[in-house]
Amino acid sequence: MSSSEPLPAAEQQPTLQITDLVKTFDQPGGGKLTVLDIPQLRIDPGEQLALIGRSGGGKTTLLHLIAGLLAPDSGSIRVAGVDLAKLSEQGRDRCRAATIGYVFQTFNLLPAFSALENVQLGMAFGNRAVDTPRALELLSKVGLADRATYRPSQLSVGQQQRVAIARALAGRPKLLLADEPTANVDPASAESVLDLIIGSCRDENISLMMVTHAMEVTERFERVEELNALNRALQHV
Amino acid sequence: MWLLRIAWRNFCYRSLSSILTTVSLALGVALVVMVLAVFGIVQEAFSRNAQVGYNLVVGPKGSALQLTLNSVYYLSQPIENLPYTEYMEFFNASERAAMVRKYGGDPKLGERDGKYAAYVSGGYAIPLALGDYLGEYRVVGTTPEFFEKLRHGPTLEEPFEFRSGRAFQAHSEENGYFEAVLGFRVARRMNLQVGETFSSTHGDPEGKGHGQGFTVVGILAPTGTPNDRAAFVNLEGFYLLENHAKPLTGEEDIVPPTDAPEDANGWTPISIPEREVTSILVRNGNPMFGPGMQNQINESVLAQAAAPVGEINKLMNAIIGPMLAALLVITLITCIVAAVGVLVAIYNSMNDRRRDIAVMRALGARRETVTGVILLESLLIAGIGAVAGWFLAHAAIWFFSEEIENRTGVQVGILTTSSYEGYIFPLVLILALVAGFLPAWSAYRTDVGSNLSA
Numbered sequence: 208m209s210s211s212e213p214l215p216a217a218e219q220q221p222t223l224q225i226t227d228l229v230k231t232f233d234q235p236g237g238g239k240l241t242v243l244d245i246p247q248l249r250i251d252p253g254e255q256l257a258l259i260g261r262s263g264g265g266k267t268t269l270l271h272l273i274a275g276l277l278a279p280d281s282g283s284i285r286v287a288g289v290d291l292a293k294l295s296e297q298g299r300d301r302c303r304a305a306t307i308g309y310v311f312q313t314f315n316l317l318p319a320f321s322a323l324e325n326v327q328l329g330m331a332f333g334n335r336a337v338d339t340p341r342a343l344e345l346l347s348k349v350g351l352a353d354r355a356t357y358r359p360s361q362l363s364v365g366q367q368q369r370v371a372i373a374r375a376l377a378g379r380p381k382l383l384l385a386d387e388p389t390a391n392v393d394p395a396s397a398e399s400v401l402d403l404i405i406g407s408c409r410d411e412n413i414s415l416m417m418v419t420h421a422m423e424v425t426e427r428f429e430r431v432e433e434l435n436a437l438n439r440a441l442q443h444v
Numbered sequence: 445m446w447l448l449r450i451a452w453r454n455f456c457y458r459s460l461s462s463i464l465t466t467v468s469l470a471l472g473v474a475l476v477v478m479v480l481a482v483f484g485i486v487q488e489a490f491s492r493n494a495q496v497g498y499n500l501v502v503g504p505k506g507s508a509l510q511l512t513l514n515s516v517y518y519l520s521q522p523i524e525n526l527p528y529t530e531y532m533e534f535f536n537a538s539e540r541a542a543m544v545r546k547y548g549g550d551p552k553l554g555e556r557d558g559k560y561a562a563y564v565s566g567g568y569a570i571p572l573a574l575g576d577y578l579g580e581y582r583v584v585g586t587t588p589e590f591f592e593k594l595r596h597g598p599t600l601e602e603p604f605e606f607r608s609g610r611a612f613q614a615h616s617e618e619n620g621y622f623e624a625v626l627g628f629r630v631a632r633r634m635n636l637q638v639g640e641t642f643s644s645t646h647g648d649p650e651g652k653g654h655g656q657g658f659t660v661v662g663i664l665a666p667t668g669t670p671n672d673r674a675a676f677v678n679l680e681g682f683y684l685l686e687n688h689a690k691p692l693t694g695e696e697d698i699v700p701p702t703d704a705p706e707d708a709n710g711w712t713p714i715s716i717p718e719r720e721v722t723s724i725l726v727r728n729g730n731p732m733f734g735p736g737m738q739n740q741i742n743e744s745v746l747a748q749a750a751a752p753v754g755e756i757n758k759l760m761n762a763i764i765g766p767m768l769a770a771l772l773v774i775t776l777i778t779c780i781v782a783a784v785g786v787l788v789a790i791y792n793s794m795n796d797r798r799r800d801i802a803v804m805r806a807l808g809a810r811r812e813t814v815t816g817v818i819l820l821e822s823l824l825i826a827g828i829g830a831v832a833g834w835f836l837a838h839a840a841i842w843f844f845s846e847e848i849e850n851r852t853g854v855q856v857g858i859l860t861t862s863s864y865e866g867y868i869f870p871l872v873l874i875l876a877l878v879a880g881f882l883p884a885w886s887a888y889r890t891d892v893g894s895n896l897s898a
């Protein structure tokens with residue numbers, strides 16, 4: 208797909224629809240290892256899903272597939288009506304920039320940039336212009352309006368994760384992917400981070416898929432899925 | 445715009461490495477600019493001063509280049525001297541007869557036209573007598589015609605102007621035969637004013653001083669030519685200095701002068717057999733006669749004629765040009781080494797950046813975007829380095845401009861540029877793109893998944 212190719216129009220359908228998704232990796236000794244084999248997974252607009260599973264179970268790989276950072280071997284991943292499996296890498300990049308927000312376990316703020324600029328980066332690669340008032344509004348929402356010019360190294364761990372949340376929301380995504388966002392913060396901050404993510408997604412009608420292995424986190428979600436149950440590859444092990 | 449901002453932030457974040465790399469590139473560019481400036485100054489100094497209105501320099505047999513260097517640029521040592529009668533060959537019979545009446549000599553000299561008189565008709569022949577110094581500067585014995593007839597400037601239409609005073613006269617009531625005009629630099633360096641006197645030294649700057657002094661009657665305005673670095677004295681006075689008259693053998697046929705004025709101290713001009721000239725600046729009335737006259741002079745026993753422009757071009761093409769080209773190649777290699785420095789600096793930082801690149805990719809940046817950021821960063825280093833190097837070089841040139849002008853007569857300002865300098869910026873940017881390619885390719889190939897999880 209060329210950069211000028213328009214994205215297929217999103218239909219009024221699930222924010223995320225996974226069908227017969229298979230992902231394998233080459234093994235060092237030869238052969239393929241199937242890490243994901245998911246027949247069905249659906250998230251509706253505004254729905255919030257907690258996905259739990261054991262370490263090494265393919266949770267992060269699934270998020271990377273949904274974000275278009277990896278291509279599946281087979282099956283389809285429709286995000287806001289667009290089948291990522293049918294897009295070129297450039298098309299997936301554009302789709303990701305336009306529809307997906309991503310909160311990482313390790314925050315992954317860019318150290319050379321201020322808090323405000325990190326939030327602005329969340330809009331810099333999409334089709335929309337960088338909206339500085341919105342970036343400032345998001346920083347204000349996460350309680351860091353007075354830290355806009357601070358570098359990540361000048362912020363606490365909890366503050367860094369809040370900047371990362373603001374960044375993920377900056378591009379007005381339809382789907383927010385959160386990969387164990389509370390794993391590296393203290394319990395008090397974890398609660399605040401969860402409040403922010405869940406509250407913000409609810410406020411902006413963003414679908415949320417949060418990967419976690421913390422049971423106290425899942426209590427905040429109406430819908431909780433176990434990857435073991437969804438992933439046939441794990442069921443064969 | 446955001447790509448440039450990201451590249452700039454990366455530049456600032458790794459400031460020490462970025463600045464050191466930029467400085468090395470700036471020094472490389474400064475070297476290239478300075479070499480080009482030296483090239484331009486040398487070329488300008490030689491070529492524009494080779495055209496001061498005359499088309500030929502006539503002097504004794506020997507090196508045509510040496511004749512040009514000592515007569516036009518007042519550099520190198522004079523070859524030898526020509527008898528004054530060779531100078532008289534450029535004049536017709538009546539002018540020659542007048543010289544005999546004025547200075548004394550063989551009356552037969554005035555009975556025929558000079559061999560080259562017809563070629564010069566409508567032009568001029570101006571004698572130069574060299575050999576004395578005022579400090580480090582050449583003393584040039586010549587006639588008042590030097591200031592009346594020679595021109596300078598880009599169009600060769602500018603006459604000599606005097607910052608103060610006037611041109612010397614062949615004989616004046618107040619100073620007799622001993623008047624002098626100083627070039628602008630000489631007056632400034634030797635701290636001499638109109639009305640003051642100086643004595644020249646014989647043979648070299650540390651040579652024996654002549655007892656008889658010259659009175660400064662004029663100081664030339666700056667011309668940007670070697671004439672700024674010369675002290676001009678009246679040829680008649682020059683001849684009258686100790687040991688400047690050619691000894692007579694006693695066999696000469698000399699009729700005493702009838703038209704020569706005697707000055708207050710009893711000095712009268714020396715006779716024609718006692719006179720010599722170092723060289724003669726000749727302009728043909730019709731330039732088409734130049735080559736014919738040059739051939740005829742070169743076929744003569746005593747003299748040679750050199751075309752200053754041709755000699756300087758030969759010098760430039762044979763020696764100075766290749767030397768400067770070699771210097772330029774060396775400095776360009778310095779630039780390439782600096783560009784390799786850019787490559788090493790960025791490439792070494794790639795391990796630290798992979799995570800940043802992966803994050804940008806996760807935020808929606810395409811492979812081409814992160815590649816562009818790396819190339820932009822390389823271009824930033826190159827651009828800043830090139831601009832800084834250019835200014836550094838021109839500041840240095842400006843700092844030394846007075847010294848350059850003193851030594852070469854070429855005036856250089858902070859924004860005096862060589863036409864080749866226009867190629868430096870694109871060349872450095874191309875080098876930066878080449879240098880940035882390897883790290884940019886590494887960025888292009890960065891695996892997002894593994895680096896996000898790392």
